[in-house]
Amino acid sequence: MADHAFSFELQHTDGPARAGEIRTPHGPAPTPLFMPVATQATVKGLTPEEVSEVGGQVVLSNAYHLYLRPGVQTVNALGQLHGFMRWKGPILTDSGGFQAFSMGSLRKVTDEGIRFRSHLDGSEHHFTPNLATMNQIGLGADIIMCFDQCIAYGASEKEVRQAMDRTHRWAAECHRVHRDSGAWPSQALFGIVQGGTFDHLRDESSEAIRAIPFDGYAVGGLAVGEDKEQLYGFTKQVASLLPEDKPRYLMGVGSPEDLVEGVARGIDMFDCALPTRVARNGAMFTPDGRIDVKKKRFSEQHGPVDEECDCYGCANYSAAYIHHLFRAREILGLRLASAHNLRFVLQLMERIRASILENRFESFSRDFLGRYRPTNEASRQEHKLRWLQERR
RNA sequence: GGAGGGGUGGGUGAGUGGUUAAAGCCACCAGACUGUAAAUCUGGCGUCCGGAAGGGCUUCGCAGGUUCGAAUCCUGCCCCCUCCA
Numbered sequence: 001m002a003d004h005a006f007s008f009e010l011q012h013t014d015g016p017a018r019a020g021e022i023r024t025p026h027g028p029a030p031t032p033l034f035m036p037v038a039t040q041a042t043v044k045g046l047t048p049e050e051v052s053e054v055g056g057q058v059v060l061s062n063a064y065h066l067y068l069r070p071g072v073q074t075v076n077a078l079g080q081l082h083g084f085m086r087w088k089g090p091i092l093t094d095s096g097g098f099q100a101f102s103m104g105s106l107r108k109v110t111d112e113g114i115r116f117r118s119h120l121d122g123s124e125h126h127f128t129p130n131l132a133t134m135n136q137i138g139l140g141a142d143i144i145m146c147f148d149q150c151i152a153y154g155a156s157e158k159e160v161r162q163a164m165d166r167t168h169r170w171a172a173e174c175h176r177v178h179r180d181s182g183a184w185p186s187q188a189l190f191g192i193v194q195g196g197t198f199d200h201l202r203d204e205s206s207e208a209i210r211a212i213p214f215d216g217y218a219v220g221g222l223a224v225g226e227d228k229e230q231l232y233g234f235t236k237q238v239a240s241l242l243p244e245d246k247p248r249y250l251m252g253v254g255s256p257e258d259l260v261e262g263v264a265r266g267i268d269m270f271d272c273a274l275p276t277r278v279a280r281n282g283a284m285f286t287p288d289g290r291i292d293v294k295k296k297r298f299s300e301q302h303g304p305v306d307e308e309c310d311c312y313g314c315a316n317y318s319a320a321y322i323h324h325l326f327r328a329r330e331i332l333g334l335r336l337a338s339a340h341n342l343r344f345v346l347q348l349m350e351r352i353r354a355s356i357l358e359n360r361f362e363s364f365s366r367d368f369l370g371r372y373r374p375t376n377e378a379s380r381q382e383h384k385l386r387w388l389q390e391r392r
Numbered sequence: 393g394g395a396g397g398g399g400u401g402g403g404u405g406a407g408u409g410g411u412u413a414a415a416g417c418c419a420c421c422a423g424a425c426u427g428u429a430a431a432u433c434u435g436g437c438g439u440c441c442g443g444a445a446g447g448g449c450u451u452c453g454c455a456g457g458u459u460c461g462a463a464u465c466c467u468g469c470c471c472c473c474u475c476c477a
Binding site for chain 2: 035037039040044045060062065092094095097098099101102103106119120145148150192218220221222223224231249250251252253254255258270271272273274275276277278279280281282283295296326327329331333334335337338
């Protein structure tokens with residue numbers, strides 16, 4: 001049974017940056033780790049083989065969505081998540097707490113849990129820490145998350161405190177339910193720190209959550225609208241208060257620059273819908289920043305989107321072709337772009353890890369961030385340069 | 393030759409007396425997307441001035457006309473399409 005238990009080994013540190021490994025019944029995964037998002041038991045547009053091919057090791061799925069459709073029982077009967085979606089590696093599920101937050105108008109939060117209407121058919125449901133945990137046990141992921149209350153950016157201290165206290169009580173409840181069920185230790189349970197944008201509440205939440213012996217600790221409630229300075233600040237603050245020997249997971253974060261900044265502040269795990277979501281809308285990552293392949297200027301670019309990328313799309317197709325696929329609304333375009341963005345981010349994690357192991361994370365980070373321009377700044381600059389050249 | 397239909401902004405296509413610088417869609421430009429209700433959403437798109445509010449100018453095949461007012465009505469001209477010969 002011991003080899004089926006979840007564990008984490010911290011292997012090396014380079015300043016605050018950490019390299020390690022998580023071990024799960026479905027295999028190990030190196031950290032720092034980026035987990036592609038597979039909300040509805042699929043990384044949108046890609047087969048499990050394709051996700052593996054770009055370097056995906058752990059995938060994140062969502063208990064809320066699967067509970068509503070096709071239902072936990074169904075997934076369970078079809079071989080749990082691993083069998084159902086045919087993903088052989090580790091899986092992490094989110095509890096559904098975030099959905100209650102992001103689908104605001106449909107829910108009502110009480111101390112007992114969250115009452116909400118299905119976005120699919122309007123039916124009413126009531127999630128409690130107990131149900132959210134049992135759902136995740138039923139789905140059978142390697143790592144499951146506590147049911148928490150995420151709160152909107154800009155909420156008052158009173159509201160944040162209320163949500164935070166609730167999250168702490170729910171965390172204890174999730175922990176108890178999980179232990180009683182016998183799922184532990186083969187299935188890990190992570191706690192989630194909340195506290196909004198208040199320093200003292202973040203401190204308080206970190207203390208409260210770390211007091212419960214979870215298998216890992218997550219920083220929640222960030223990347224919901226606050227600026228980068230706050231995102232990085234709270235990440236650093238919370239990470240410094242979490243146990244050294246447990247993985248630290250920054251939930252919902254994963255733009256290339258944020259991954260580097262997160263690792264620099266002691267984070268081991270990330271998940272994010274951003275790389276795949278923006279890919280479906282034509283935004284692709286390159287070492288110089290994000291580009292929008294739909295733009296006309298790519299219509300005749302013979303070379304790949306990213307010269308330095310080893311993904312299938314970049315190895316085989318011109319940017320002009322991918323541009324065309326998007327313009328023609330052909331589904332292959334978004335598949336290639338999704339694979340590329342995942343490859344970009346996953347390769348970034350590989351390089352980050354290598355640099356930590358060689359004690360050169362800081363210079364790696366400086367080089368990467370010095371070159372990478374978030375959003376479309378890269379193309380804007382490229383534009384400007386060309387314009388200047390033409391005028392000369 | 394006969395009968396009918398039509399010419400609108402980059403394209404398509406609504407509009408048939410004022411509320412129309414002219415719907416919608418496409419194209420184009422710009423932006424957003426971070427524990428995925430998203431292959432989605434937002435803004436711009438005649439031209440000039442303005443930071444903006446707003447204002448000026450020029451537009452609905454061409455030329456005249458009616459009217460306080462015309463893309464819309466009348467006359468002539470040019471062009472296109474369909475059917476019949």
